[in-house]
Amino acid sequence: MVDGVSSRALFEVGRLERTRNYLQPGDVTAAVRLWRDHVHHSERQLRHDYEWGNVHWYCCGSPSEARALLDTVLNAMPPRAARELRKIIDKLDAVHGIPLPPYDGDAG
Numbered sequence: 001m002v003d004g005v006s007s008r009a010l011f012e013v014g015r016l017e018r019t020r021n022y023l024q025p026g027d028v029t030a031a032v033r034l035w036r037d038h039v040h041h042s043e044r045q046l047r048h049d050y051e052w053g054n055v056h057w058y059c060c061g062s063p064s065e066a067r068a069l070l071d072t073v074l075n076a077m078p079p080r081a082a083r084e085l086r087k088i089i090d091k092l093d094a095v096h097g098i099p100l101p102p103y104d105g106d107a108g
Contacts, residue, residue, distance in 0.1 A: 002032050004088050009081035016076055028073055031066035032088065038063035039096040 002010065017023045070089055074082045 002029055002085065002088065005081075005084045009077075009084040012077050012081040013073070013085070016073060020076065022069075022072070027069065028085075030061065031069045031073075032092075034061050034063055034066040035070065035089070035092055038066075039092050 002013065005013075013028045014025070017025045017027055070085075074086055074089070077085065
């Protein structure tokens with residue numbers, strides 16, 4: 001479950017997780033959770049992880065890979081559902097300091 005998205009958007013996430021060979025059930029939720037946890041780390045911890053690596057990423061997933069997966073999912077979703085999930089991801093990106101992509105809100 002991804003907090004803040006409608007049941008219709010969750011249905012689309014579930015549909016993608018069932019029909020795409022690069023996804024398993026729960027992958028999108030795990031990616032959102034991993035990215036959310038990562039962006040809320042202190043700047044000092046983020047710098048340490050970048051410079052020295054984080055051994056937990058080997059077992060628990062890489063935040064950058066999770067973010068890349070979310071981009072892939074957003075591109076595969078129908079526009080309305082993608083907008084809902086994109087709002088959540090954009091807020092997390094803003095916390096992390098990633099500039100928002102120049103996309104048109106009506107184009108999806």
